[in-house]
Structures are given as structure tokens and as C-alpha cells.
Amino acid sequence: MKKIKISTTINSKKYYLDINPNVTLLDLLRDELGLTGTKRGCEIGECGACTVLINGEAVNSCLVLAPQIDGKELLTVEGLMAEGKLHPLQQSFMDHDAVQCGFCTPGMLMSSKALLDENPNPAEEEIRTAISGNLCRCTGYVQIVEAIGKVNK
Amino acid sequence: MSTQNQHKIIGKSECRVDAWGKVTGRAKFAEDYNVGHQLWGKVLRAKHPHAKILKIDTSKAEKVAGVEAVLTAKDIPGSKVFGIVVSNQAILAEDKVRYLGDGVALIAAKTEEIADEALSLIEVEYEPLLVVTDPEEAMNPETIKIHGDDNTFVHHKVRKGDVDKGFAEANFILEKKFKTQFVEHSYIEPEAVLAEPAEQGGVRVTGSVQNLFSTRRSTAAALNLPLNKVQIIQATLGGSFGGKDEAMTSMCIRAALLCLKTCKPVKMVNTREESMLESYKRHPYTLYYKWGVKNDGTITAMEIRIIADGGAYASMSPFVTWRSVVQATGPYYCDNVKTDIYAVYTNNNYTGAMRGFGSPQVNFAIESMMDILAEKVGKDPLEIRLQNGFERGAITATGQNLEHNVSLKEVLQKATAEINFQEKWKKYRSEPNTQKKRGIGLACSYRGVSLGAEGTDAVGTIISVQTDGSVIVSSGITDMGQGAQTQMSQIAAEVLGISMDRIQFLNTNTSRVPDSGPTVASRGTIMGGSAAKKAAEIVQATLLTTASEMTGLDVQSLELKDNYLIDIESGQRLASFNELAAECFKKGRPTYGFGWHKSPKTSWDEDHGQGEAYFTWVYGANIAEVEVDTETGKVDVLNFVSCHDVGKAINRGAVLGQIYGGVAMGLGYGLLEEFEIENGIPKQLNFDEYSLPTSMDVPKIKAIVVENEDALGPFGAKSIGEPANELAAPAIINAIYNATGKRIYELPANLERVLLGHKLVRPKERGSVLKEKDIQAAMHRAVYELLPDGTFYAEIPGLQGVYANAKSLEECREQLQEVLEKEVA
Numbered sequence: 014m015k016k017i018k019i020s021t022t023i024n025s026k027k028y029y030l031d032i033n034p035n036v037t038l039l040d041l042l043r044d045e046l047g048l049t050g051t052k053r054g055c056e057i058g059e060c061g062a063c064t065v066l067i068n069g070e071a072v073n074s075c076l077v078l079a080p081q082i083d084g085k086e087l088l089t090v091e092g093l094m095a096e097g098k099l100h101p102l103q104q105s106f107m108d109h110d111a112v113q114c115g116f117c118t119p120g121m122l123m124s125s126k127a128l129l130d131e132n133p134n135p136a137e138e139e140i141r142t143a144i145s146g147n148l149c150r151c152t153g154y155v156q157i158v159e160a161i162g163k164v165n166k
Numbered sequence: 167m168s169t170q171n172q173h174k175i176i177g178k179s180e181c182r183v184d185a186w187g188k189v190t191g192r193a194k195f196a197e198d199y200n201v202g203h204q205l206w207g208k209v210l211r212a213k214h215p216h217a218k219i220l221k222i223d224t225s226k227a228e229k230v231a232g233v234e235a236v237l238t239a240k241d242i243p244g245s246k247v248f249g250i251v252v253s254n255q256a257i258l259a260e261d262k263v264r265y266l267g268d269g270v271a272l273i274a275a276k277t278e279e280i281a282d283e284a285l286s287l288i289e290v291e292y293e294p295l296l297v298v299t300d301p302e303e304a305m306n307p308e309t310i311k312i313h314g315d316d317n318t319f320v321h322h323k324v325r326k327g328d329v330d331k332g333f334a335e336a337n338f339i340l341e342k343k344f345k346t347q348f349v350e351h352s353y354i355e356p357e358a359v360l361a362e363p364a365e366q367g368g369v370r371v372t373g374s375v376q377n378l379f380s381t382r383r384s385t386a387a388a389l390n391l392p393l394n395k396v397q398i399i400q401a402t403l404g405g406s407f408g409g410k411d412e413a414m415t416s417m418c419i420r421a422a423l424l425c426l427k428t429c430k431p432v433k434m435v436n437t438r439e440e441s442m443l444e445s446y447k448r449h450p451y452t453l454y455y456k457w458g459v460k461n462d463g464t465i466t467a468m469e470i471r472i473i474a475d476g477g478a479y480a481s482m483s484p485f486v487t488w489r490s491v492v493q494a495t496g497p498y499y500c501d502n503v504k505t506d507i508y509a510v511y512t513n514n515n516y517t518g519a520m521r522g523f524g525s526p527q528v529n530f531a532i533e534s535m536m537d538i539l540a541e542k543v544g545k546d547p548l549e550i551r552l553q554n555g556f557e558r559g560a561i562t563a564t565g566q567n568l569e570h571n572v573s574l575k576e577v578l579q580k581a582t583a584e585i586n587f588q589e590k591w592k593k594y595r596s597e598p599n600t601q602k603k604r605g606i607g608l609a610c611s612y613r614g615v616s617l618g619a620e621g622t623d624a625v626g627t628i629i630s631v632q633t634d635g636s637v638i639v640s641s642g643i644t645d646m647g648q649g650a651q652t653q654m655s656q657i658a659a660e661v662l663g664i665s666m667d668r669i670q671f672l673n674t675n676t677s678r679v680p681d682s683g684p685t686v687a688s689r690g691t692i693m694g695g696s697a698a699k700k701a702a703e704i705v706q707a708t709l710l711t712t713a714s715e716m717t718g719l720d721v722q723s724l725e726l727k728d729n730y731l732i733d734i735e736s737g738q739r740l741a742s743f744n745e746l747a748a749e750c751f752k753k754g755r756p757t758y759g760f761g762w763h764k765s766p767k768t769s770w771d772e773d774h775g776q777g778e779a780y781f782t783w784v785y786g787a788n789i790a791e792v793e794v795d796t797e798t799g800k801v802d803v804l805n806f807v808s809c810h811d812v813g814k815a816i817n818r819g820a821v822l823g824q825i826y827g828g829v830a831m832g833l834g835y836g837l838l839e840e841f842e843i844e845n846g847i848p849k850q851l852n853f854d855e856y857s858l859p860t861s862m863d864v865p866k867i868k869a870i871v872v873e874n875e876d877a878l879g880p881f882g883a884k885s886i887g888e889p890a891n892e893l894a895a896p897a898i899i900n901a902i903y904n905a906t907g908k909r910i911y912e913l914p915a916n917l918e919r920v921l922l923g924h925k926l927v928r929p930k931e932r933g934s935v936l937k938e939k940d941i942q943a944a945m946h947r948a949v950y951e952l953l954p955d956g957t958f959y960a961e962i963p964g965l966q967g968v969y970a971n972a973k974s975l976e977e978c979r980e981q982l983q984e985v986l987e988k989e990v991a
Contacts, residue, residue, distance in 0.1 A: 048191075107186065110823050112184075113649065114404050116404030142862070148853065148860065149354070150354055150405050153828070156822070
């Protein structure tokens with residue numbers, strides 16, 4: 014298979030990559046770049062565990078082919094911390110008991126970051142809508158919604 | 167008496183010990199483990215839900231470049247089957263497949279793609295057998311047998327008093343049938359393991375395993391190795407809910423077999439489809455409830471008969487159904503009880519442990535019956551429960567005297583007061599018919615804590631204070647997201663007088679902690695926590711003895727608090743915890759504590775169905791307020807109240823989290839979720855078809871935590887994991903009745919059941935069960951012939967025009983079935 018050359022920025026780091034055209038972004042992140050914080054749950058865009066931000070927009074990385082990120086800027090859960098400090102969203106998830114098994118957490122954080130970047134003080138319904146593509150089997154979403162709502166309060 | 171104010175750490179919403187790793191992406195789940203030169207392991211699964219295996223030809227697969235091993239059952243050196251109670255689950259099917267998830271062969275290859283290609287080249291010849299999908303049909307002596315000579319493999323009973331006498335005393339009889347569905351655990355993390363050859367022989371497996379010790383036992387038996395040569399390490403677990411037990415045992419054994427065969431690390435990861443196809447589910451129950459009742463609402467007799475679909479293997483069915491038989495009457499007085507529960511084999515997915523463990527099914531029936539009874543005698547749902555509900559000193563159906571604080575009425579009163587239940591219930595039932603109708607429903611339960619008389623119940627926890635005052639804790643109890651590590655850490659921190667940030671918790675490793683049984687039955691806090699308390703007390707004693715020598719003060723006048731050694735009288739800080747730890751090291755004293763906790767005695771007489779089933783019990787009450795769209799059947803849950811007596815909340819935030827999550831899962835059970843199997847073939851294999859509650863479906867939930875401390879739990883704590891999950895469905899079903907006057911007897915209450923009162927049957931051409939059975943029966947009569955040209959010919963005697971001719975027997979059989987299906991359609 015003929016490889017494709019792309020350049021992209023992931024978590025503020027520039028990457029020049031030579032990739033197979035049939036690789037999904039999820040596989041590229043996890044298997045080739047070792048960024049395993051992004052999770053594989055269903056591979057059909059239903060569970061949201063693989064959510065990352067592409068140019069600030071939340072997407073399911075299992076539904077994106079890696080060549081599509083050429084020239085784009087990505088953020089994964091590993092890029093949320095800055096200068097050794099937790100992002101306020103991460104801190105809020107910890108403070109409000111929004112984490113149980115933690116498998117949905119990276120995707121939840123990315124979907125809610127996209128929301129808060131657009132809308133710093135969302136209403137509860139807006140929060141619930143923003144994370145409705147992220148399945149969580151542990152928490153019943155209550156403390157996650159609370160954590161997101163209190164980030165900027 | 168509450169001691170809440172004295173505690174520094176117990177009862178607070180301390181941050182989880184594993185939260186930092188989980189919000190930063192550092193937490194390593196099983197699929198995140200990779201090592202150099204690892205191979206990919208893959209499983210070839212059954213092609214028929216029930217068939218004899220005539221031949222397996224792996225020769226073509228073996229020739230694929232990059233394939234390093236192809237294994238079948240004959241390559242298993244030790245036990246070819248496993249199972250906690252009945253050892254009959256095939257690691258790889260040898261002579262027969264019993265459900266579609268059965269594994270037939272294994273491949274280890276350099277890449278996943280090569281493994282997939284090789285899988286497609288394995289040729290298996292089957293002789294399909296009749297497929298048994300209905301558990302009541304399976305009990306018929308005429309029905310084909312799935313194992314041995316009887317499809318019924320469990321019969322538990324409870325006998326109390328004399329039901330005939332009880333029915334004779336009754337003014338009327340209530341008799342109803344209920345049905346529940348298969349439910350998928352739906353942990354968001356699919357199963358994964360990495361098996362590596364161990365340096366001194368044997369194997370080390372890191373995986374998403376809930377119950378490490380039973381997995382180790384079965385892996386060692388399959389590999390013919392002693393237990394010390396099989397090390398099972400728990401990776402951070404992405405949810406389990408009872409589901410990563412046998413499903414993981416089979417994956418661990420298979421990866422270990424490939425690993426030892428190739429002497430290379432082998433990684434196995436299930437896709438969601440493989441996971442849903444192979445994994446076990448929550449048991450569907452058919453429940454027949456017959457109550458004798460007096461006009462005043464007193465229950466004079468309960469006769470209960472339950473049939474559980476065990477699916478293809480025994481798994482946990484004997485234990486799950488045992489909890490059901492013990493709890494089948496609910497927390498209600500009744501002198502005459504006769505309960506029988508059966509588990510039977512079918513060719514459906516096998517069924518096993520899932521959060522609730524036999525209680526969600528019976529609670530649905532009991533709590534529906536209670537509302538039916540209330541209606542009959544003209545009482546409201548709260549009145550009827552207060553009238554019949556247990557109090558301290560009640561004798562249960564199994565003859566157990568409840569001597570602890572029986573808080574059933576307390577939780578009922580607190581829950582109903584919170585939402586103004588009685589007033590709303592009366593208002594909603596008399597409202598005129600409109601498109602959208604509101605309703606409110608109540609359900610309550612009692613639940614035995616921990617394993618009970620099911621088995622050995624003991625746990626070990628280890629605490630090791632380092633020379634700098636930092637602390638390492640490990641336990642045989644595993645954390646799968648419920649927060650067991652945090653609870654045990656809080657208990658250790660409380661006893662040692664230190665802050666939580668000093669504690670590092672190690673994931674469970676079977677070679678480093680003693681066999682502590684499974685982490686099930688909501689026993690993590692009460693058992694693991696008790697062991698943690700004992701371990702911490704051992705270390706505390708060493709620290710205080712050393713402190714006494716250091717300061718010349720009496721041990722009784724010293725305490726450990728806020729990371730310091732304190733003189734109790736003056737409140738003066740005498741030394742830091744770090745200095746004290748260093749002093750112990752200097753003196754050569756071990757700041758290491760091993761705590762072992764064994765549960766109090768329980769008993770069970772299987773013949774008479776009587777005994778002290780559980781050493782303590784918990785009580786809960788749930789209320790759902792719903793809105794039903796009477797034109798579409800859609801049910802929205804608007805408000806929810808969940809009240810539970812947990813004994814003592816070790817971590818308040820975690821208890822709330824368990825309650826919210828339990829309600830959400832219970833809502834799925836009541837309204838949305840159903841894993842459908844038609845003639846042995848699962849219809850949902852991913853989350854596009856299997857609907858889970860999303861953030862838009864889960865209502866506002868008011869959690870009320872009642873704390874009646876129990877002397878048998880650490881700091882009075884009992885449990886919450888399963889209680890939180892077992893009441894939402896009946897509360898919702900009762901609310902739908904309150905709104906519409908229609909009672910749902912079959913879960914889930916999806917659109918069609920609410921609107922039409924029954925499930926929609928799929929269009930004929932998709933193959934109804936009956937038609938499928940006819941086809942199977944006809945296929946069974948097929949005659950095959952090897953023609954002189956080497957091809958196979960098949961026909962079905964009596965069916966003109968139904969014949970096939972192909973190169974291989976398997977192809978010929980498939981063609982024949984296609985022709986037959988077209989003919990029948």
C-alpha cells in the first residue's frame with residue numbers, strides 16, 4: 014500500500030508522518046504514536062470513548078481516516094495538562110467525583126472542552142446535549158454534568 | 167450512634183486515588199499494554215448455535231506467512247473445560263458447539279490482519295443440531311440435551327410453613343406471570359489481555375480481569391501449571407458490573423495457551439462485536455407468582471416458581487439463582503412460602519453474574535405484585551408496604567432472624583416524603599386521559615450483603631509504610647471503577663492519621679496478595695475495608711509502641727492525627743509521621759501490616775431451603791416519576807428518588823456515584839435494554855442496535871443516604887453497588903401503571919409494550935423462531951451423498967425440489983439450507 018505523507022500538530026507538537034491511507038485516526042494515535050489515552054470502545058462512532066478535538070471540534074477518531082488530519086491541529090487527553098498543571102476541567106472532574114472506571118473520561122473531557130471553548134457557561138441542558146454522544150455506564154452522568162457546569166463558576 | 171464528627175477522612179468525598187491517572191490519560195487499561203515482538207491472538211468462533219463438530223482442518227491457516235501458532239482443543243495440555251461450580255465450559259469446543267460465541271480454534275500471528283486472514287482459512291465441518299432457545303421447552307424431557315442427560319441443572323427451593331393452609335386462609339388469590347430479558351453488561355472497555363512468558367517458566371497475564379483468583383485457578387488447570395507459575399495482573403478496569411469474570415477467564419487461558427506455544431507475548435483484544443457475541447448476559451427469568459391474600463392486605467401464602475435461562479454453560483447460574491430464591495418473597499411477612507427456582511441450559515448466550523445478581527428479576531415481580539395487591543385491597547403503595555414490610559426481629563422466608571437495624575420503613579418514609587409520593591400518586595391516577603400522562607411509582611427491597619452462604623468469604627489487604635512515611639496499599643479486592651481502592655485507602659488513612667495523598671494503591675496481582683475470592687456481591691467495602699482496617703491497626707500498633715519509646719509517654723496517651731504523632735492531653739505535636747516511620751526502620755521494626763478478614767458465619771440447608779443466608783442485610787427504596795406519551799408509548803423519567811441505608815458512607819461522593827449509576831443502569835433495564843437472541847443468533851452486537859441510556863435519558867436523581875452503622879462493617883459500612891441497581895425498573899413500571907392504568911409484565915417497557923401491550927414480532931421473512939425451528943428440523947432430516955466425481959449431493963426426503971450439490975459437505979449443507987429457506991418463504 015502506498016504511504017501518504019502528512020504533517021499535523023498534535024498536543025502542540027509538530028508531527029511529520031508517513032502513513033497507510035487506510036489507518037483510522039484512532040489507530041494512528043494509539044498504535045503508532047503511543048497516545049493510548051484516547052480509548053477504543055465500539056469503532057462505529059457510538060460510544061464516544063475515542064473523542065478528540067480536530068481544530069477545536071469534537072470528533073470520534075474511529076470514524077476519521079488518518080490522512081484527513083493533514084495540516085490540522087489536534088488535541089487529545091494527553092494534551093490537556095499545561096506546564097505540569099491540570100486543566101480546570103480535569104480538576105473539576107476530580108473534585109466532583111465525575112470519574113469511576115475512567116474509560117469514558119478522556120472522551121468526556123474532550124467533548125466538554127469543545128463545549129466550554131464555545132460556551133463558557135452552558136446551561137445543564139446544553140451540557141447534557143454536548144456529552145450525549147459519550148456513553149458512560151458507571152456514573153449516570155450526574156456528577157459529570159455537575160463537574161462540567163462548575164468549571165467556570 | 168454516629169461517630170461521624172470524630173472522623174477525619176471517613177465519610178468525606180476524598181478524591182479517588184486513581185482519578186489523576188484517569189483524567190490525564192495515564193491510566194493503563196488492558197489494551198494499552200504493548201511489548202516488543204508481541205503476537206496477535208484471535209479466536210475462530212462457532213458457525214452454528216448448536217452443532218456437532220465433525221472435522222477441523224487448520225492446514226491452510228498454518229501456511230499463511232506470519233502465522234506462528236494455530237491451536238484447537240487437542241492442544242490444551244490440561245483441563246479442557248472450566249467453571250466455578252459446574253466445570254463444563256469449553257475453552258475451545260472439541261466435539262460440539264453449544265452457542266454462537268463458542269471458540270473453536272486459536273491463531274497467533276504477527277499482525278491482526280494476518281490473524282484475520284488465517285482465521286478465514288480454517289475449515290470446520292459441522293453437523294447442525296436442533297437449537298434450543300426456550301428455557302421451558304428445554305426442561306421438557308423430549309427436548310434435545312445440551313450437556314449430559316438433563317437440561318435442568320439447578321433447582322433451589324425455600325420451604326416455610328404450609329402454602330396449602332395459607333391459600334385456604336386467604337380471601338383471594340393473586341396469580342401473575344412476569345418475564346425479564348437478556349441484558350448486556352455494556353462495560354465501555356471491551357475485553358483485552360497481554361500474556362507474556364515468565365522468566366522462571368509459566369505465564370504472566372495482564373488483563374481486564376474482574377476476578378483474578380478464579381481466572382488464575384482455571385488458567386493453571388488448563389496449562390497444567392501450579393498456581394505460582396501463573397500470575398494474573400489486573401490492568402485498570404474499564405467497567406465490569408460482574409461481566410469480566412468467565413469472559414476473561416476464557417480469554418486469559420486462550421492467550422496463555424498461545425503464549426506458551428510460541429514462547430512470545432500474545433495480545434488479545436475483543437472488538438465490540440466479538441465481546442457482545444461471546445460474553446455472558448444477565449439471566450432472563452420467567453416468574454410465576456401466586457399469593458394468597460386477605461381482604462385487609464395481609465399475605466397468607468406465596469408460591470413462587472422461577473425458570474432462569476442459563477444459556478450454554480452453567481457459569482454463575484447456581485449462585486445467581488440462589489440469591490433469587492433467598493430474596494424471592496421480598497422484605498415482607500408471610501408465614502407460608504414455597505419457592506422453586508430452576509436454571510436450564512439452552513443454546514443462547516450463557517448467563518452469569520451481572521450487578522444485582524438475581525435480584526433485579528425477582529424485585530421486578532415482587533414489587534409489581536405489591537402494587538397489584540395494593541390496588542386490589544384499596545390501599546396506596548406506601549401503606550401496603552408499611553403494613554407488610556419487615557422490622558427488626560422479622561423472620562425471613564428462610565428462617566433467618568433479622569437482628570440488625572432493619573431500616574426498611576425508614577428508607578420508605580424518607581424516600582416518599584422527599585417527593586410527596588402519596589399525594590402525587592393519588593392525583594396522577596385520577597387525572598383525565600390526555601396524550602401525555604404523568605405517573606409515580608415506588609419499589610423497595612432488602613438485600614443480603616456479600617457472598618452469604620454461597621461460599622468462602624475472606625479477604626486480605628496489605629499496608630506497607632515506607633521509611634519516608636509514604637504508604638503502599640494492595641488488596642485481593644479489585645477496583646473496576648466502583649472505588650474499592652479509594653475506600654480501602656480512606657480506611658487506612660483514618661487509622662494511621664495520615665492524609666490520602668500519601669497513599670499509592672497497587673493494582674491486584676495474584677502473586678503478591680493472597681486469594682481473597684472474587685470482587686462481587688457488593689463485598690468490596692465491607693470485606694476489603696475490614697481487612698484494610700485490620701492491616702492498618704497492626705501498623706498503627708507498631709508505630710505507637712515505637713512512639714512510646716521515643717517520647718517516654720504511655721501508648722494510651724498518644725495518637726496519630728493529621729500526619730503527626732500527637733500527645734492527646736496537650737494536643738501537642740511530638741513528631742511527624744515521617745520521623746516516626748524512619749524511627750521504626752532504625753529500630754528494625756516492620757511497618758507492614760497484613761489484614762485478613764473472614765466474614766461471620768452463615769448457613770444453608772439446601773434440602774429444606776432454610777438458613778442464615780447472609781450475615782447482614784441492606785434496605786433501599788426507589789421512586790420514579792414518569793411522563794408517558796400515550797400516542798407513541800414513549801416513557802420519559804422526569805424525577806427519581808433513590809434512598810439507601812449503606813451503614814456508613816466511607817466516601818460520600820463515591821456512594822452518590824454508585825447510586826446515580828445504579829439508577830441509570832436500572833432505567834436501561836426497565837425501559838430500553840434488551841439483548842435479543844433469535845434461534846440462537848444474537849440480534850445486537852454493537853451500541854448502534856443495543857441502546858444504553860445517554861445523558862439525555864437519565865433524569866434528575868435525588869440520592870438519600872441513610873447511615874445506620876452496622877457492627878459487622880468497617881466504621882459501620884455495608885454496601886451500595888448492587889442495591890443501587892436493583893429497584894429502578896420496578897419503580898418505573900409501577901409509575902407507568904399509575905399514569906396509564908396498564909401494567910407491564912415483561913421487561914423492558916419499550917414503546918411497543920407500553921403502547922400495544924406486547925412486543926412487535928419481526929416480519930416473517932427475517933425468520934421467526936417457529937419457522938427457523940421448522941427449517942432446523944427439516945435440515946436434520948437431510949440425506950448427504952458423496953458422488954463419484956468427489957462432490958457432495960444432498961436432499962431432504964419428502965421435499966421435492968429441495969436439493970444441493972457442492973464441492974464440500976459444508977458448502978453443500980449451506981446450499982441446501984438456502985434452497986430450503988427460499989422454498990419455505
